[in-house]
Amino acid sequence: MDHTNTAPELMNSGAEALLRALKAQGVDVIFGYPGGAVLPIYDAIFQQNEIRHILVRHEQAAVHAAEGYARSTGKVGCVLVTSGPGATNAVTGLVDALMDSIPLVCLCGQVPTHLIGNDAFQEADTTGITRPATKHNYLVKQSGDLVRVVHEAFLVARTGRPGPVLIDLPKDILIAPAPYEEPAAQPVHRSYRPQTAPDPRRIAEAVALLKRAERPVIYAGGGVINAGPEASRLLTEFTRLTGFPITNTLMGLGAFPASDPLFLGMLGMHGTYEANLAMHGCDVMLNLGARFDDRVTGRLNAFSPNSKKIHADIDPANVNKTVQVDVAIIGDALATLKALIAAWKQDSTKTDKAALANWWAQIDVWRSKNSLRFTQPRDKGSIIKPQYAIERLYQATRGRETYITTEVGQHQMWAAQHFKFEKPNRWMTSGGLGTMGYGLPAAMGVQVAHPDALVIDIAGEASILMNIQEMGTLAQYRLPVKIFILNNQYMGMVRQWQELLHGSRYSQSYSEALPDFVKLAESFHGVGLRAESVDDLDRVIAEMIAIDKPVIADICVDQKENVFPMIPSGAAHNEMLLGPEHKDEGPAVTNEGMALV
Secondary structure (H helix, E strand, O other): OOEOOOOOEEEOOHHHHHHHHHHHOOOOEEEEOOOHHHHHHHHHHHOOOOOEEEEOOOHHHHHHHHHHHHHHHOOOEEEEEOOOHHHHHHHHHHHHHHHOOOOEEEEEEEOOHHHOOOOOOOOOOHHHHHHHHOOEEEEOOOHHHHHHHHHHHHHHHHOOOOOEEEEEEEHHHHHOOEEEOOEOOOOOOOOOOOOOOOOHHHHHHHHHHHHHOOOEEEEEOHHHHHOOHHHHHHHHHHHHHHOOOEEEOOOOOOOOOOOOOOEEEEOOOOOOHHHHHHHHHOOEEEEEOOOOOHHHHEOHHHOOOOOEEEEEEOOHHHOOOOOOOOEEEEOOHHHHHHHHHHHHHHOOOOOOHHHHHHHHHHHHHHHOOOOOOOOOOOOOOOOEOHHHHHHHHHHHHOOOOEEEEEOOOHHHHHHHHHOOOOOOOOEEOOOOOOOOOOHHHHHHHHHHHOOOOEEEEEEEOOHHHHHHHHHHHHHHOOOOOEEEEEEOOEOHHHHHHHHHHOOOOOOOOEOOOOOOHHHHHHHOOOEEEEEOOHHHHHHHHHHHHHOOOOEEEEEEEOOOOOOOOEOOOOOEOOOOEOOHHHOOOOOEEOOOOOEEO
């Protein structure tokens, strides 16, 4: 990286130089857990007030908290862990951030340089272990490299396809004096040069295809959100300019307003009928910032077989990796959308309005199935349907600055289907890795970043126990995160697959010794609430929102409810199970009484 020409200033220790570099990179909070190898950094933190430290209860949670912070702000999250088990505990979070393209810098302690490779106490080959778990990693072996590496790490984490970067810091490097230089005003890395500006020729080819399309669809993913709020605004502008239908991936929810009539809902394994059928039947597909994930495509040889495909992505490795495309656009989503809008306006070719009207008429037929519908009994004492719980939560939070995180499982999919997002950066979930235990620490990070906002972790009773110790962090820092548990006493998605695909053999999916979540909340200095029937639900939601403390709301829901629609494993993306609400619609009905379309 190029630096200014001013002479380096010698700091008393590497730890002091490190903290100063973090401040220069705009870091205002670190999520971490101390240990012997990083005590020099903790000593430096103690002697300053500009960077806040949040003490988590587990290193995995530190990374997820930094993910929530990064995802909700657009900034780079910062993590601090010690050597050996501190580093290995962070690996799950690092892989999660890598798969979902979340910008993080993880500072990791290491044994002194002269002990590396000697199986010293709390030594691990951290760079070797995390090489496949990070976008890039460093082992600092000389004090003179420390500050340069920190500045480079932030550049790599936030540019191109964002991702986690790890810096392994031997203890002697942190103790010895180290030179400090400010980052360059326009940093340039010697070998890392991501392409952000799209090729105008590819943009022109894409617009020409889109102008001639009779059955177009726009498919937008998390890359649009990663490109910043302006990219989401431009996505909305471009979609309304064209009048085309649009669908979002799980990670892309909020990139386009859910209330807009052009929005088809989420697509994929648990997406809407109309979104998946439109993807299957389109003649031109524009993919913006998504990677043709297997949960979207279904069986690859049947994925959108008659369409021309345009793929715009910041990462060249994503293009033609899974699905062969006709036009490849390499570039940042914001720059790509600016170019598409300009080219669309400059191209005088008229779209086929009659064909587009016919396409919308077909989509409206698919929409009329109302594939997300469910029946909530309203008799006194009726069991709560999980979908209804999400809908009531959504209605209760409308008009408030609300951020939603989730754990992983059925509750995650119901939240994606029934909670409507109008803005980007309000939805934080583990998409690529599907990490149970993500939601609570991610909500911590969101609440730290947005102290006055309403932050809710929509959870399952199994997932929440993965990192329940972070209730202690909420209590210590007075973070009023709300945990909304859809409690069906099962690992719900496991149970669903066992029911549908494994002959209802519920092997190890029932949780036989769950805690009393109300008492558990109280033991962590929070508030516990419980809704046992539909009569309790609205009251519990209102109380949960009103309480200015950490709250666990234990919502007892129907144990037998499954997430529909569903594309079974190995099926094509137009081969959807629509569930018992559609059992009389045909054309085929499975043994479980669910319509297969």
